[in-house]
Amino acid sequence: MLGKTLLILSLLTLCCSISAVAQSNTMRVATYNIRYDNVNDTLNAWAKxxxxxxxxxxxxxFDIFGTQEVLAHQLKGLAEALPAYGYIGVGRDDGKxxxxxxxxxxDKNKYALQKQGHFWLSETPEKPSKGWDAAIPRVCTWGQFRDKETGYSFYFFNVHFDHIGEQARKxxxxxxxxxxxxxxxxxxxxxxxxxNFSQKDEKYTTLSTSGTLKDAYQLAAVRYAPRGTFNGFEADRKTDERIDHIWLSPDFKVIRYGILTDTYGDGKFPSDHFPVVADVTYTVKR
Incomplete structure (x- = not known):
C-alpha cells in the first residue's frame, strides 16, 4: 500500500513539474486594411x-494587429479612439x-515594446523608395514585443504589398x-x-512552402471565412479570394481563424477590406 501511495505522489509531482515548465497561452492577432481617407468615399467617409x-x-x-492604408490623421484618430493601444510605424513616403x-x-497593458524598425519593399530598403515595377512606395513595419505576464517575446511584421507591380510583389x-x-x-x-495576392497565387505558395511561415487559415482548427477579404464596400461582391493574410512561425498553433464581416447602419462596412483575426496559442517554457 505504501509503495502505491509513493507512486501516486511521484506521478503528481511529475505532472506539477511539467505544468511549471510549460504553460500554454493565447493571443488574438489580426490584420486590418482600414481604407485610406478618400474624399470621394462620401457614403463611406472616414468620419463615419x-x-x-x-x-x-x-x-x-484584438491583442495586437497590423493596419494598412493609414494616413497620419487617421493614425491619430485611431490612437485617440483606442487609448489602451500603443502603435509603431512611419509614413511610407518620407519615413516620418x-x-x-x-x-x-x-495592447499596452499586455505587451511591452522591446525593439522596432521598418524597411522599404524595394532594392534600397533602408530609405524611402519605390521598388521594381511598383506603382508607389511600400513599407514594412516590425516590432519585438514581450508579454508582460509571461515574459514571452515575439516579433510582429506588418506589410502592404503593391497593388500593381507583379514583380514587386514577388x-x-x-x-x-x-x-x-x-x-x-x-x-x-x-x-x-x-x-494583394490570394491563396490561388504562386507567391502564396512560395510563402507557405518557405519553411518559415504558414497561413493561419490553413493551421486553424476552426474557421469562419464566409467570403474573401476584399469587399470594395459592395455587399453583394462574390469572391472567396483572401488577399489579407496572417502568417505564423511554427512556434504558434491556431485555435480559430475568422474573416469579420461586421456591418453597420443599412449594411455598410467599416472598411473596403474585412479584418482577419486568429486566436493563436504559444507555449512558455520556464
Whole structure:
C-alpha cells in the first residue's frame, strides 16, 4: 500500500513539474486594411467609419494587429479612439509622417515594446523608395514585443504589398523572408498584412512552402471565412479570394481563424477590406 501511495505522489509531482515548465497561452492577432481617407468615399467617409471601426476592434478584443492604408490623421484618430493601444510605424513616403502607414497596434497593458524598425519593399530598403515595377512606395513595419505576464517575446511584421507591380510583389516575398531571418532569427514571428495576392497565387505558395511561415487559415482548427477579404464596400461582391493574410512561425498553433464581416447602419462596412483575426496559442517554457 505504501509503495502505491509513493507512486501516486511521484506521478503528481511529475505532472506539477511539467505544468511549471510549460504553460500554454493565447493571443488574438489580426490584420486590418482600414481604407485610406478618400474624399470621394462620401457614403463611406472616414468620419463615419472611424467610431464603428474602433468599437469593432474593442469588441473583438484584438491583442495586437497590423493596419494598412493609414494616413497620419487617421493614425491619430485611431490612437485617440483606442487609448489602451500603443502603435509603431512611419509614413511610407518620407519615413516620418508623409504617406500611408503600415502601423502595428498593440495592447499596452499586455505587451511591452522591446525593439522596432521598418524597411522599404524595394532594392534600397533602408530609405524611402519605390521598388521594381511598383506603382508607389511600400513599407514594412516590425516590432519585438514581450508579454508582460509571461515574459514571452515575439516579433510582429506588418506589410502592404503593391497593388500593381507583379514583380514587386514577388520580390517583396523574397525580401520579407530574408529580413525576418536577419531581424528575428529563430524567434517566434507573426507576419500580417494586405499582400494583394490570394491563396490561388504562386507567391502564396512560395510563402507557405518557405519553411518559415504558414497561413493561419490553413493551421486553424476552426474557421469562419464566409467570403474573401476584399469587399470594395459592395455587399453583394462574390469572391472567396483572401488577399489579407496572417502568417505564423511554427512556434504558434491556431485555435480559430475568422474573416469579420461586421456591418453597420443599412449594411455598410467599416472598411473596403474585412479584418482577419486568429486566436493563436504559444507555449512558455520556464
Amino acid at each position: 467609419r472611424l467610431p464603428v471601426m474602433a468599437d469593432q476592434i474593442k469588441f473583438h478584443d 509622417e508623409k504617406g500611408e502607414y503600415a502601423a502595428v497596434f498593440y 520580390e517583396s516575398v523574397t525580401l520579407v523572408l530574408q529580413r525576418i531571418k536577419q531581424i528575428a532569427g529563430n524567434a517566434p514571428v507573426v507576419l500580417a498584412g494586405d499582400f
